[in-house]
Amino acid sequence: MLVLLPPSEGKAAPARRGRPVDLAALPHPSLTPLREELLNALAAVSAEPGAAERLGLSPGLADEVARNVSLRTTPARRAVDVYTGVLYAALDHASLGTGAARRANRTIRVQSALWGPVAPTDLVAPYRLPMTANLPALGTVASRWRAVLGPVMTELAGDGVVVDGRSSSYASVWRPAGRAARAYVAVRVFSEVAGRRTVVSHAAKHTRGLVARWLCEADRLPRTPQHVAGVVAEHRPCALVPDGRGGWFLDVDAPAAASVG
Incomplete structure (x- = not known):
């Protein structure tokens, strides 16, 4: 099983202290050249006036964007400690039991726009770079990752x-193709509003974090889309629906508390 999550x-x-990111220590050495290119381009853009806007970010994030300039010397932390927000609060990695935490570390990968796919325990530094950003001389970040991720992600997924x-x-940077698509499950989250089922956004992050947690805590490692749906159904109503591309949607009802937030 491979569980893919977005960064927060x-x-x-x-x-405040510690060693900076060691690119050579990050998984998937074939991605190191692109990581180097992105780090260099991001630092250059972030040092210029109006950097936040150029990256497609709010001007109010200017101070955080300015930190991108010194990412090579910024102390690194575990990825699960860098990413915050409702999805990671729902996953609550720190409270997982020993077995569930080991499964999370083996199966969860965060699709970072800067670092690429990283496990919860991989050491990275906090940054500001959306996947949709356009960097000088490199083009869009998504297109750069799309060009190199196929072999890495295919190997990570294996036959699970x-x-x-x-x-x-x-999600646009990679998804399984061909026969492997039959084992692909994209999580969608719905809430009922005024009698109508509606796709939700904020509650979706919370629910996807819960789904990741439930899968890590399952008695057995889920090996098929149907098994994934069965695990989630123990916690929330859900339905497995063909996605029209050979894979599946798992449509999950948002918990009532999450749909209000």
């Missing part, structure tokens, strides 16, 4: 089920 928009503040909790811009 907000990141934890940099650690792929559960996709990423948002659309992050």
